Amino acid sequence: MTTGEFAFLEWLRQRTPSTERVLLGPGDDTAILRWPRGPHCLVTTDMLLEGSCFRLAETHPGTRGAGTARQVGRKAMAVNLSDMAAMAGIPVAAVVSIGLPRKGGRALAEELYLGLRERADAFNTAIIGGDTNSWDGPLVINVALLGEATPRGAVRRKGARPGDRLFVTGPLGGSLLGKHFDFMPRVREALALHAAVDLHAMIDISDGLAADVAHLCAESGCGALLYADAIPIAEAAHAMADDRTPLEHALGDGEDFELVFAVAPAEAETLLRIPPIAGLTLIGECVAEAGLWLQENGRRRPLPPLGYVHTLE
Amino acid sequence: MTTGEFAFLEWLRQRTPSTERVLLGPGDDTAILRWPRGPHCLVTTDMLLEGSCFRLAETHPGTRGAGTARQVGRKAMAVNLSDMAAMAGIPVAAVVSIGLPRKGGRALAEELYLGLRERADAFNTAIIGGDTNSWDGPLVINVALLGEATPRGAVRRKGARPGDRLFVTGPLGGSLLGKHFDFMPRVREALALHAAVDLHAMIDISDGLAADVAHLCAESGCGALLYADAIPIAEAAHAMADDRTPLEHALGDGEDFELVFAVAPAEAETLLRIPPIAGLTLIGECVAEAGLWLQENGRRRPLPPLGYVHTLE
Numbered sequence: 001m002t003t004g005e006f007a008f009l010e011w012l013r014q015r016t017p018s019t020e021r022v023l024l025g026p027g028d029d030t031a032i033l034r035w036p037r038g039p040h041c042l043v044t045t046d047m048l049l050e051g052s053c054f055r056l057a058e059t060h061p062g063t064r065g066a067g068t069a070r071q072v073g074r075k076a077m078a079v080n081l082s083d084m085a086a087m088a089g090i091p092v093a094a095v096v097s098i099g100l101p102r103k104g105g106r107a108l109a110e111e112l113y114l115g116l117r118e119r120a121d122a123f124n125t126a127i128i129g130g131d132t133n134s135w136d137g138p139l140v141i142n143v144a145l146l147g148e149a150t151p152r153g154a155v156r157r158k159g160a161r162p163g164d165r166l167f168v169t170g171p172l173g174g175s176l177l178g179k180h181f182d183f184m185p186r187v188r189e190a191l192a193l194h195a196a197v198d199l200h201a202m203i204d205i206s207d208g209l210a211a212d213v214a215h216l217c218a219e220s221g222c223g224a225l226l227y228a229d230a231i232p233i234a235e236a237a238h239a240m241a242d243d244r245t246p247l248e249h250a251l252g253d254g255e256d257f258e259l260v261f262a263v264a265p266a267e268a269e270t271l272l273r274i275p276p277i278a279g280l281t282l283i284g285e286c287v288a289e290a291g292l293w294l295q296e297n298g299r300r301r302p303l304p305p306l307g308y309v310h311t312l313e
Numbered sequence: 314m315t316t317g318e319f320a321f322l323e324w325l326r327q328r329t330p331s332t333e334r335v336l337l338g339p340g341d342d343t344a345i346l347r348w349p350r351g352p353h354c355l356v357t358t359d360m361l362l363e364g365s366c367f368r369l370a371e372t373h374p375g376t377r378g379a380g381t382a383r384q385v386g387r388k389a390m391a392v393n394l395s396d397m398a399a400m401a402g403i404p405v406a407a408v409v410s411i412g413l414p415r416k417g418g419r420a421l422a423e424e425l426y427l428g429l430r431e432r433a434d435a436f437n438t439a440i441i442g443g444d445t446n447s448w449d450g451p452l453v454i455n456v457a458l459l460g461e462a463t464p465r466g467a468v469r470r471k472g473a474r475p476g477d478r479l480f481v482t483g484p485l486g487g488s489l490l491g492k493h494f495d496f497m498p499r500v501r502e503a504l505a506l507h508a509a510v511d512l513h514a515m516i517d518i519s520d521g522l523a524a525d526v527a528h529l530c531a532e533s534g535c536g537a538l539l540y541a542d543a544i545p546i547a548e549a550a551h552a553m554a555d556d557r558t559p560l561e562h563a564l565g566d567g568e569d570f571e572l573v574f575a576v577a578p579a580e581a582e583t584l585l586r587i588p589p590i591a592g593l594t595l596i597g598e599c600v601a602e603a604g605l606w607l608q609e610n611g612r613r614r615p616l617p618p619l620g621y622v623h624t625l626e
Contacts, residue, residue: 008419008422009445011423012426012440012443015426015430019437019439021405021406021439022406022439022441024441025439025440025441026442026443030442031406031408031441031442033405033406033441033459035351035352035354036351036352036461037350037351038349038350038351039348039349041354041459043406043408043441043442043457043459044408044442045408045410045442045443045444045455045457046410046444047410047411047412047444047453047455049446049448049450049453050450051449051450052412052446052447052448052449052450053446053448092334092346093334093335093346093356095344095356095358095457096358097358097359097360097455097457099360099362099365099453106321109321110324113325113328124332126332126334126335127325127338127339128335128337128338128339128344128346129338129339129343129344129356129357129358130325130358131358131359131360131455132321132322133360133362133365133366134365135362135364135365135366136364136365137362137364137365137450137451138450140360140362140412140450140453142358142360142410142444142455142457144356144358144408144410144455144457146346146356146459148349
């Protein structure tokens with residue numbers, strides 16, 4: 001997600017004709033396609049560009065936030081699996097395209113592939129095809145992932161209602177210190193939650209908690225109040241040790257790849273009584289008025305969506 | 314397709330576990346995935362890299378073989394549709410990822426999208442999602458395309474038998490003079506042929522007639538004899554006017570995006586009697602012995618597969 005992408009997305013959406021096959025086009029975590037007689041097909045794609053989305057430790061040793069080709073492969077698959085999780089979908093198969101620098105390309109390709117496979121194998125997802133090129137540019141890797149909706153259907157960003165409770169699946173912030181490469185996408189957690197309760201709306205945290213809750217709210221036509229004291233803060237958010245507080249990191253860093261979702265109050269009680277997954281935390285509620293608020297020390301203040309904070313420095 | 318891709322593909326294939334969902338993994342024009350209760354899902358992907366797969370007329374005005382962003386968009390969608398055609402599949406929906414140069418990226422993105430849509434719309438294919446990034450590198454565009462197998466099943470590269478007749482769907486050579494950007498993928502032709510006769514094996518011509526017939530034969534475990542006099546030569550192959558003959562251009566240029574396929578002799582007679590599509594030409598036959606031969610002036614000589622000839626100069 002880059003600056004300007006939302007404007008282009010709007011341009012795209014206006015020009016995307018609805019067809020009977022397409023249940024959901026651009027703008028959510030995956031698209032939803034009707035498949036004759038079978039379960040709906042969920043599709044997502046993500047491109048990682050060297051120097052913009054990641055730095056390669058092989059060429060930038062010692063750079064904070066740089067990752068090995070193995071880690072880049074892991075991330076390229078995992079960001080797509082995280083999108084699949086955000087729809088409570090079941091990943092099935094992926095295709096992978098790679099643009100390799102001419103020098104050392106074959107070795108990079110093998111490491112990338114081993115990283116891709118680590119995450120794909122963890123979710124029984126086959127790598128069924130691809131396109132491998134070499135060129136004079138930096139490393140580029142694109143994954144497109146197919147999945148199935150469960151019989152309960154896919155969970156969209158749209159569907160949260162005022163009064164709904166907001167939960168997050170794990171601690172947030174400081175992802176740059178390692179988690180942004182090595183996270184485990186919340187595929188299993190999403191399916192367990194989807195089986196346990198009626199999920200009104202869900203999104204994965206890639207742009208940052210505040211920004212992604214804002215996306216969910218914008219699609220749902222509501223606002224949200226987050227409880228500052230309740231937001232789970234990752235140790236890495238403390239370890240960042242810069243001019244931002246750990247809470248600010250948790251709200252704005254992004255690339256946590258945890259899930260945020262909205263459920264009705266009664267379902268929230270069910271989740272709190274016997275949590276179907278570890279790490280589940282109630283962090284806020286949806287409100288009728290559009291916008292984001294933070295409740296801190298008994299006071300409520302507007303929370304800027306903070307926007308996408310790039311993981312490169 | 315680049316030098317070394319075949320070796321890497323073999324490495325990949327050896328490491329791709331077969332799962333019950335995957336009917337066909339890497340190595341054909343599309344993968345084939347079982348879909349519960351529904352038709353098989355066909356998946357392909359292709360990445361185009363500026364400076365390697367194409368040159369942009371906007372940044373290289375006057376360069377032979379350079380294309381506008383609109384043409385690059387057309388090609389990015391069409392190469393995937395051509396892969397779908399090679400399986401006699403029905404295209405359904407695509408996702409598109411783009412890496413845009415920071416300067417002028419938005420305008421490029423709009424032109425790319427219009428080009429993508431021209432080809433997608435021609436085959437009732439929806440663009441259902443994507444990923445748009447900007448970076449300091451050149452233009453990168455990746456399309457992943459989903460389709461369905463018809464009730465007759467997908468046609469693979471494997472399946473040709475000695476004695477089978479080889480046909481091509483149109484004239485070949487000189488694609489660099491324009492066709493490599495502006496071709497219409499043979500989706501409808503493939504479906505008409507698939508309905509009319511039993512297609513044993515099929516491939517689209519991206520690497521070049523000789524190289525692609527060699528791929529089809531390698532998968533099928535046979536060889537092929539091509540009739541030099543019968544190979545349809547495009548006007549552009551004559552217009553190339555360099556040190557290679559028009560026949561050499563037809564055999565080796567590649568990026569024609571016509572289809573080559575094998576059928577039993579009786580089916581060949583059916584096709585010749587009442588051709589179900591325009592432009593169909595009988596160009597050779599499959600033989601038991603591995604390898605490629607060219608019959609020219611009553612003599613038979615070994616034909617080197619010529620390999621991939623890059624469209625950039």
